[in-house]
Amino acid sequence: MLAVLFILGTLCPLNNAALDISLLDPQLDDVLTAKFSDGFLLRFPNCTSYGGQDGQVLYQIIKTDEKLSENFTVPNCTSDKQAPRGLLLNKLQNGTLYSVWYKIGEEISLPLNSSTLPVTKFSEINDGLPARSGAMVVITVILALAMAVLLAGLISLIFISG
Amino acid sequence: MALGGLGFLMFILVALNILAAAASLALFAVAIWVAVDGYKLYAISAVSGKDDIFAAAWIAIFTGFAFFLTCLFGIYAALKRSRNLMLVYLIIMFIIFIFECASAITAATNRDYLVGNSNLVKKQMLQFYTEDSSNGKRITDTWNRVMQEGKCCGADGPTDWLTFDSTYKTNFPKSFPWPENCCEKLSNSEVKNPTSCQTGGQALFKKGCFQHIEWVLSNYTWAVSWYGFAVLMFVFFMLLLAMVYYVQLD
Numbered sequence: 001m002l003a004v005l006f007i008l009g010t011l012c013p014l015n016n017a018a019l020d021i022s023l024l025d026p027q028l029d030d031v032l033t034a035k036f037s038d039g040f041l042l043r044f045p046n047c048t049s050y051g052g053q054d055g056q057v058l059y060q061i062i063k064t065d066e067k068l069s070e071n072f073t074v075p076n077c078t079s080d081k082q083a084p085r086g087l088l089l090n091k092l093q094n095g096t097l098y099s100v101w102y103k104i105g106e107e108i109s110l111p112l113n114s115s116t117l118p119v120t121k122f123s124e125i126n127d128g129l130p131a132r133s134g135a136m137v138v139i140t141v142i143l144a145l146a147m148a149v150l151l152a153g154l155i156s157l158i159f160i161s162g
Numbered sequence: 163m164a165l166g167g168l169g170f171l172m173f174i175l176v177a178l179n180i181l182a183a184a185a186s187l188a189l190f191a192v193a194i195w196v197a198v199d200g201y202k203l204y205a206i207s208a209v210s211g212k213d214d215i216f217a218a219a220w221i222a223i224f225t226g227f228a229f230f231l232t233c234l235f236g237i238y239a240a241l242k243r244s245r246n247l248m249l250v251y252l253i254i255m256f257i258i259f260i261f262e263c264a265s266a267i268t269a270a271t272n273r274d275y276l277v278g279n280s281n282l283v284k285k286q287m288l289q290f291y292t293e294d295s296s297n298g299k300r301i302t303d304t305w306n307r308v309m310q311e312g313k314c315c316g317a318d319g320p321t322d323w324l325t326f327d328s329t330y331k332t333n334f335p336k337s338f339p340w341p342e343n344c345c346e347k348l349s350n351s352e353v354k355n356p357t358s359c360q361t362g363g364q365a366l367f368k369k370g371c372f373q374h375i376e377w378v379l380s381n382y383t384w385a386v387s388w389y390g391f392a393v394l395m396f397v398f399f400m401l402l403l404a405m406v407y408y409v410q411l412d
Contacts, residue, residue, distance in 0.1 A: 030364060032363075036324055041362075119325070121326070122285050122289055122328060127281045135387070139267055157252065157408060
């Protein structure tokens with residue numbers, strides 16, 4: 001009996017019993033994106049188990065030692081569609097791999113590794129002429145021919161009348 | 163040519179000039195519609211230095227009215243059966259024809275530069291939105307209005323503000339990832355649901371504004387360029403007939 005309990009205990013460690021961390025899913029959670037250039041949109045911990053409790057979201061750039069944290073309160077379960085969908089963690093660096101995890105009381109979630117979006121300089125956008133449209137080519141060619149024909153006709157007329 | 167044939171040719175010429183006068187007046191009116199810019203998107207073309215669609219519209223205003231007056235003169239010249247008057251009519255019409263050709267070609271070419279794809283509009287938006295300059299103010303006002311009226315965000319979508327850096331992000335680093343005008347607002351200009359707006363929820367307009375901008379500028383272009391082309395083709399054949407009439411006159 002004790003052996004069975006011991007085995008079960010090693011299989012279900014208390015530090016990640018029900019606390020998990022994930023990014024919101026744009027398709028399921030009706031948000032545009034869960035990754036920003038300066039942050040992430042994280043799914044709140046389960047409101048049934050942790051609603052109303054204070055917690056911390058800890059994060060660090062992978063392969064660095066500096067750990068930062070922000071405090072938040074897990075919202076209570078609600079059917080209000082206007083309620084926040086997730087926790088916005090921002091003020092991060094763009095294009096950087098972070099490790100993020102929750103801590104509520106003594107419970108700590110497994111870390112979530114994710115990168116913020118890289119940012120491109122707008123000056124690198126090529127705003128030159130993409131291509132000439134068919135309409136422009138047709139109009140130019142036909143009108144150029146028409147002008148040439150009229151000019152030739154007018155010169156002929158002047159010669160004839162001369 | 164027998165007098166009967168000449169009379170018939172004169173009748174045809176007078177009729178065609180009447181039609182050309184009416185068509186030219188319509189060109190004049192349509193060009194005014196473009197120049198007035200009811201959709202108020204002139205700033206987008208002006209700031210980029212590519213406002214030739216509107217320059218072409220101004221040319222079409224003058225050529226449209228000039229065609230109208232010259233067609234009336236052409237009716238008089240045809241009825242008078244005067245060679246000299248017909249020659250003057252042909253020369254003036256040819257000069258106006260050249261200017262109107264320039265207008266049609268300019269409008270069509272400039273449209274390709276401006277809205278051939280979304281890059282120019284997008285780059286301009288990212289550079290000038292909230293910039294503290296006269297161009298910045300014009301672009302900011304234009305985009306604020308376009309985003310609210312068109313219920314859209316960015317050129318291709320809100321991700322434009324995430325994928326690229328921008329003057330907006332530099333000036334407002336702690337604000338929403340995208341401008342507030344990308345979200346539904348109340349009548350007092352407050353964002354209806356700030357949390358949903360900030361996290362990209364239902365309050366955020368998810369379609370891009372480029373489709374609307376391209377539609378407006380293309381309509382302006384087709385009004386000047388294709389309708390101008392149609393008038394020119396009609397005038398071309400009318401002038402050929404006028405040349406035949408001139409040759410037949412004593």
